[in-house]
Amino acid sequence: MVRVHDVCAPAAPSAVAARDLTPLPLADVTLDAAHELGAWQSLNRDHTLPHVIERLETSGVLDNLRRIPGESDAPYRGFNFADSDLHKTLEAIAWEAARVPGDQPWEAFTRDATALLARAQREDGYLDSHVQGHPDQEPWRDMRWGHELYVLGHLIQAAIARERATGADDLMDVARRFADLAVTEFGPASTRADGYCGHPEIETALVELFRHTGERAYLRTALAMIDRRGTGALGTGPFESAYHQDHTPVRESREATGHAVRQLYLNAGVADAAAETDDAELIDVLAAQWESAHGAKAYVTGGMGARHKDESFGDPFELPPDRAYAETCASIASFQWDWRMLLATGDGRHADAMERALYNGIASSTSVDGRRFFYSNPLQLRTGHDGTSEYSPSERLDWFACACCPPNLARLVSSLGAYVATGTEIAARLHLYGAGEIRIGATTLTVTTDYPWDGRVDIAVDGPLESLALRIPAWARGATLEVDGRGDDAVAGSDGYARVALGGHAEHAGPRRITLTLPMPVDLLDPHPRVDAVRGCVALRRGPVVFCLEQADLPGGVALEDVRLDPSVAPRVGPAVASLRAGVTLHAQAVVRPAVGLPIATALPRASRTPAPSGMLPGRIALRAIPYARWANRGGGAMRVWIPVDEEGSAT
């Protein structure tokens, strides 16, 4: 995760853009807990984070570390990267300290955990409880699967967060000792052909450590790792080279492929490295990666990674809704990569993509109580689904054998404020619309809105800011902008931002008042014609929020699979449902076509199309759709995002 102070954006399109693309300190953004983003942060602090911290103990993560200095005789538990669960949690705690001033409820936990890490750390700085805890293993022997640099990457990110948030350098001491060892082993001078990690993550962390410390060795080491990768030197095991992002040199890797999370973490690190070195070749590769990922391999929810098998991207336009893997960590990684692309290019489509993932593919991972999670985020669950796998359960689970997602969520949500806006004293941009307060130099922006449930965003600008750019999402047609009572169409530049010049209003007393109105009709979305898996279906979206149908909202006796949307009747907005944390629901019309009495076969001659047996005639029903992110909070029934369109009822 890019930290908020120190990112440079040398590739930004212009001097003004560069000025208005400077990240803000986390403490300078406060999101209102009474509205969507702030409420999510409260849920995260009050429920998700305590749950995650508790699980660090019960899942064995802390004991794995205690074993090293002889403080536990429990056997090692979990995958070999379990240490990273702790590191991600420490990062989340640090952001919470920056976000919520005053007494820090988890400071003692962090100090204890940091001390434990220090006790477990070897003399030479090495720190990986899995390798250290297994006498038959030794450091850096298994670059393909060892995950040691991945674990280090998360440790570095946690240490940076802690130092930035609290000034405490205890965790940083531990992290730098390990990082310096990695620089010695894998820096530019290293001749190890396999001197890079089978799970990218270290790259983005090392670049950020360079930003944080000014020590160029970290940047050079990240660059060396990026340039070594893709020769196949990691070898193969249960998985092929593409799984480990080792199939093609990074500079030639233009298609998003292989293990989705690895590809996306790598892209984030490459974007960091490219930004710091102004490397046009890498930026060009990333642009191609982005078109591949978003143009042919992304779900309407922003989820990525279509395949359960090897957790991989899949072929272009291979986007099954039922078997969508769409791992939570992939959506988070996609969000983080787009943030870096946004900073590097200033192109608002990256903020659009962040928004899409945030409200859909990321939000869907967490239950309304904040304590249960999806690892994968399918867009359809069938009647009769076998929910026994933790990778395709019928309802969210409270933990996982591979628990990468919950602490990843915790650190993302705790740092959400960092992604809302960028800028400097003179010029700023708003990327995500959330009610709250943003301090930029001597200016305070007070944002009042019920976004994403309502498209009106009121912004009070109090201070010397001269230019404010407001993102006009690609989904918004007919947006309008009112400045101090004077209205106009909101005309976005080619970068997707409408710019408000504030300097000419010096006669006006008090804060400037801006009202951005993003109309939010209900959009019916068609799949791209090459997405075979949902042909003949539409998805409902309003603003950035994708909706779904759930069995729980259907009349008794109607199976979700038999519902056909009537697209000739425009869906309309229905009331909020507080228990689902849904600010809006939708109402639509449908025809029920019971698939009963058909032969025992999955394919039928056209000639055999017959009306349903008597008593099972088609009937019209009213549908309620809820935000996709809120499904499976009322038991484990069928769900679908893509709704078949009734052929006969269609007016198109």
Next chain:
Amino acid sequence: MVRVHDVCAPAAPSAVAARDLTPLPLADVTLDAAHELGAWQSLNRDHTLPHVIERLETSGVLDNLRRIPGESDAPYRGFNFADSDLHKTLEAIAWEAARVPGDQPWEAFTRDATALLARAQREDGYLDSHVQGHPDQEPWRDMRWGHELYVLGHLIQAAIARERATGADDLMDVARRFADLAVTEFGPASTRADGYCGHPEIETALVELFRHTGERAYLRTALAMIDRRGTGALGTGPFESAYHQDHTPVRESREATGHAVRQLYLNAGVADAAAETDDAELIDVLAAQWESAHGAKAYVTGGMGARHKDESFGDPFELPPDRAYAETCASIASFQWDWRMLLATGDGRHADAMERALYNGIASSTSVDGRRFFYSNPLQLRTGHDGTSEYSPSERLDWFACACCPPNLARLVSSLGAYVATGTEIAARLHLYGAGEIRIGATTLTVTTDYPWDGRVDIAVDGPLESLALRIPAWARGATLEVDGRGDDAVAGSDGYARVALGGHAEHAGPRRITLTLPMPVDLLDPHPRVDAVRGCVALRRGPVVFCLEQADLPGGVALEDVRLDPSVAPRVGPAVASLRAGVTLHAQAVVRPAVGLPIATALPRASRTPAPSGMLPGRIALRAIPYARWANRGGGAMRVWIPVDEEGSAT
């Protein structure tokens, strides 16, 4: 595989049916090498089988065994069930000996391999080169993954085939020593809760060994294994209980689920056991399994097992064409299970299912040169497909790390004659129509046909047979039957067979002449409405053969993904293509709708539907469709079975 002499069918519906459901000795059926089934057998003998035998050497299977008596110092290679590759090959060789009289080209190979097996076999009868070849392993310790009983099952089947075909008992001696050890360890008296194999196969083999030897201990051991299974006693490892068919007791397991090949092999064994014990409860469970598998989990090609992940069945109606796993061995297992169901019930839908799998999902596995194979058999390959995985390559491969499929094909094709007909002196049935000669007691049936490319089947009956039942496939509408020149509609009974009484024609000199005509229009098939993955598409089928489109048959510049079938123009039959071993091709009309110039997105607002950019207007083209089984013999381009229907061109 049920061997042909000795199967009893106690559950057959009537005395006549029981008589006409008796399997025939393999040597009594000769298929004409100039027509489809016989030609496939020739290809198998001349190319597939020699290729497989060669690979037994080069893949290490034989060396694995030679290591045990110290005749090789090569390391063990392959999965822990690699011995079964040899066993299946020995079975195929044996059936070839029965099928083609005279000098046996592989008799020396069989004798040598049998002698090697005897030298490797332990004093107590145990014989598994993986366990014996690893000092840290011991017999029967890992029932979940050990595959020892699976390997034994294939050894038993090979030994039975060899003894039946040639009378030689050398392999049977080896097999029975191992089988007797298994009876001691896992017979009814055993108290081992985990006394069954994580990969079913032994069950069907033991029942057949009982039929072959008359020794009831084998039957009782099979029954004991079936009744123990499903308690979870095998435990779990990388896979869940359902993968190992250990999630539910067999008598309660009514849904086809978990690992497809394991489920289907298990069902075959259960069908054998049920037939031998007249167990109505098991037959009822199998009927439910069949409706689950064929009603909601079978591809139009007969392929089963939708998921790559864990090679499993998937949810009802979850049938993606692109990610269809449809393992070759699953189609073979399905064929073998349906054969047993046919013998047990006399219901022709089981023969229909066998035929569907045979000409489509099984046939697709093998290249026209007989030396390359698909492990999985998808129904769609996309432009831009990543074919690097052996489980989803762009073209057939000549071998596999897990090489279960090629030798399984060899043994199936060599024994095809066994599945064509059943009967006794008085009454017989024809199940599969292939040109050739069938001897039933003193009667000879001479079948003349170009089936499956032509629906006319001429049968000359020479001998005292009194009743001949002819299967009328469910796809055949308007079938007619002519007996000695007198024609009539072919009226099938509820079991799907039309019966010809031959006894009343005693005045007639020479053979009776029967002509069955099965009309073969081109059928347009719709998916079942719950199969979401191919909504808005049709499949082309003619007779039992499913067709597909291949990129190789499209005009330059037209992407297969842009082709939309015009269903208002009836497809017609085109010429054969000898190089593809395609007796028929089809011609259809299509509209090309280029998906170019669309936004970079996989979902698009309905409002953004615009005509293609100028120069890329929709155009009409003529399509050629080839038999699905023959795809990927002209390079690795895009392919699809389910073809999107043009919305505007549709007349429906």
